[in-house]
Amino acid sequence: MSLAAAPAPPRSVFGKPENPRRTVLVLLGPCIVYLVLFSIYPLFHSLRLSFTDMSAAAGGGDWVGLKNYADLLVDPLFWNAAKNSAIMVVLSVGIQIVLGVALAMFFNLHLKGSWIVRGILMLPMLMTPIVVGLMWRALLNPDWGLIDWAIRLTGLEPPDWLGSVNMAIVTLVLVDCWQWTPFVFLIVFARLQALPLDIFEAANVDGAGPIVTFRRITLPMLMPAIVFAGVFRAVDAFRSFDLVFGLSYGGPARGTTTLSFFAFQHGFQFQNYGYAAAIAYAMLIILSVGTTVMLRYAQIRPETGR
Amino acid sequence: MKLKPGRILAYIVLIGLGLVGIAPFVYLAVLSTKRRIEIPSQVPPSLNFNWSQIVKNYTEVLFSQGMLSFTLNSLIVVSVATAIAIVIGTPAAYAFSRLKFRNSESIASTILSMRFMPPIAVAIPLFLMVKSAGLQDSYLGLILPYVSFSIPLVVWIMIGFFDEVPREIDEAAMIDGASHYLILWRIMLPIVRPGLLTAALFGALFIWNEFLVALYVINSRSFQTISLGAATLISAQRPIDWNIAATVGVVTVVPILIFSLFVQRYIVRGLTAGAVK
Numbered sequence: 198m199s200l201a202a203a204p205a206p207p208r209s210v211f212g213k214p215e216n217p218r219r220t221v222l223v224l225l226g227p228c229i230v231y232l233v234l235f236s237i238y239p240l241f242h243s244l245r246l247s248f249t250d251m252s253a254a255a256g257g258g259d260w261v262g263l264k265n266y267a268d269l270l271v272d273p274l275f276w277n278a279a280k281n282s283a284i285m286v287v288l289s290v291g292i293q294i295v296l297g298v299a300l301a302m303f304f305n306l307h308l309k310g311s312w313i314v315r316g317i318l319m320l321p322m323l324m325t326p327i328v329v330g331l332m333w334r335a336l337l338n339p340d341w342g343l344i345d346w347a348i349r350l351t352g353l354e355p356p357d358w359l360g361s362v363n364m365a366i367v368t369l370v371l372v373d374c375w376q377w378t379p380f381v382f383l384i385v386f387a388r389l390q391a392l393p394l395d396i397f398e399a400a401n402v403d404g405a406g407p408i409v410t411f412r413r414i415t416l417p418m419l420m421p422a423i424v425f426a427g428v429f430r431a432v433d434a435f436r437s438f439d440l441v442f443g444l445s446y447g448g449p450a451r452g453t454t455t456l457s458f459f460a461f462q463h464g465f466q467f468q469n470y471g472y473a474a475a476i477a478y479a480m481l482i483i484l485s486v487g488t489t490v491m492l493r494y495a496q497i498r499p500e501t502g503r
Numbered sequence: 504m505k506l507k508p509g510r511i512l513a514y515i516v517l518i519g520l521g522l523v524g525i526a527p528f529v530y531l532a533v534l535s536t537k538r539r540i541e542i543p544s545q546v547p548p549s550l551n552f553n554w555s556q557i558v559k560n561y562t563e564v565l566f567s568q569g570m571l572s573f574t575l576n577s578l579i580v581v582s583v584a585t586a587i588a589i590v591i592g593t594p595a596a597y598a599f600s601r602l603k604f605r606n607s608e609s610i611a612s613t614i615l616s617m618r619f620m621p622p623i624a625v626a627i628p629l630f631l632m633v634k635s636a637g638l639q640d641s642y643l644g645l646i647l648p649y650v651s652f653s654i655p656l657v658v659w660i661m662i663g664f665f666d667e668v669p670r671e672i673d674e675a676a677m678i679d680g681a682s683h684y685l686i687l688w689r690i691m692l693p694i695v696r697p698g699l700l701t702a703a704l705f706g707a708l709f710i711w712n713e714f715l716v717a718l719y720v721i722n723s724r725s726f727q728t729i730s731l732g733a734a735t736l737i738s739a740q741r742p743i744d745w746n747i748a749a750t751v752g753v754v755t756v757v758p759i760l761i762f763s764l765f766v767q768r769y770i771v772r773g774l775t776a777g778a779v780k
Contacts, residue, residue, distance in 0.1 A: 235650070317520075325712045435621075439712070
């Protein structure tokens with residue numbers, strides 16, 4: 198080892214000295230080419246579509262400039278969908294953070310057998326969202342659903358979960374919480390396990406009660422994990438489409454038509470490709486502004502190899 | 504053994520949480536054993552199982568409704584697309600983790616941001632591309648877009664795993680004159696095998712559950728994937744036979760339950776690829 202003060206330049210398998218630029222190209226090239234072809238090009242294609250009136254019925258696709266976007270801004274159905282998406286994101290993320298942190302504190306008691314329950318709580322996240330929707334439609338069925346039956350046992354009348362316009366979006370949020378609260382919990386819990394114990398001991402010695410310790414020490418130290426989980430959840434709740442498709446199909450009376458579902462209706466059912474592309478771009482704009490703001494606030498940077 | 508009341512309460516909460524997590528699956532599974540008319544009449548459903556009815560429901564779903572062939576389609580699409588994504592994504596992740604080059608950080612974040620893209624934003628152009636290439640109703644028409652959805656996932660899971668390998672290992676190999684290709688192939692890949700497994704499983708899960716692109720690309724029943732098949736059989740806009748719908752649901756998620764046994768340890772990394780360490 199000590200003799201090799203100046204290492205020989207690395208050699209490729211063929212015995213030629215390795216050219217660092219070519220190495221990068223060989224390793225990274227296929228990935229970039231593929232993504233440009235099948236992710237970035239479609240995005241630009243989508244952008245171009247959004248300036249046309251292309252539809253399956255009219256065919257063609259004449260350039261109409263910003264017409265689709267102008268139409269969008271005065272389309273009450275667009276604002277309805279935007280409102281539903283906003284409700285979905287704010288309520289879902291809010292509830293999931295509160296419950297997720299509470300779960301993390303609870304599992305921090307390290308009860309015997311709690312690892313089994315932790316394992317069970319992983320399952321909803323992996324489930325096909327369509328089937329999650331089906332499951333909850335059964336549980337909440339007004340005539341024979343198990344949950345409605347259980348509520349009636351207590352003498353109360355269950356809400357019209359999926360039948361009332363105002364309730365359906367709440368139901369959508371609740372099902373999203375069932376599926377994804379464990380995600381927040383897992384991330385916060387992992388962080389909680391990594392906190393140094395001596396801080397808590399010191400707080401205890403100084404006479405801080407459990408509530409003060411939680412508010413002044415635990416919560417601030419968990420904050421990065423909470424914000425991180427919140428950003429992930431916000432993005433996913435914003436894009437969520439499959440669950441809406443499986444649970445409520447946007448209804449009743451468009452009460453659960455989120456932006457994703459609205460774009461789907463125009464793109465798939467009505468086949469107004471131009472208009473659907475404009476909706477999708479409105480979503481992308483909201484998404485990139487939203488995540489930029491959140492990430493700046495949260496100070497999370499994607500970590501690359503340093 | 505004496506338990507404090509607080510402790511007992513805590514265990515009650517724990518059991519309650521377990522029930523909240525698992526009861527919906529159990530309920531669906533119970534519904535899948537019933538006759539159609541039993542579902543509205545037995546509330547709550549009784550646990551007396553009728554074996555011949557179970558066989559009837561599952562044969563109906565697997566064979567008459569075609570779920571078995573949808574499953575096979577999914578297995579083909581999932582395994583080919585995941586394999587391609589791993590082969591393309593892993594070397595890229597190695598490059599991001601170990602090589603210095605211009606813009607490496609911004610390229611990596613661009614790839615990460617694709618993980619956040621709403622599929623609806625690319626579904627239409629992908630569909631038009633697939634259509635103009637004449638690949639509608641074919642495995643390739645699904646595999647090509649799915650690979651592009653899985654690559655960001657693979658890249659980001661693998662960067663995390665590569666970053667964990669101590670640099671001394673490849674520096675030592677460098678000094679001995681090994682090339683990056685050799686280091687990746689002979690030294691790194693065996694070390695990051697759990698990462699490859701995690702990336703493959705989560706890529707596969709994503710494709711297994713995906714149905715929006717499939718909805719556009721596939722018209723013919725003989726090429727439907729499992730989630731598309733399930734979606735068309737049980738979507739919320741049509742009246743359904745609940746026993747059959749529940750059976751479709753069970754058939755769709757049973758492979759995922761098996762899958763979940765393998766991912767326990769890596770689930771956080773798989774779900775959050777790209778930002779937590």
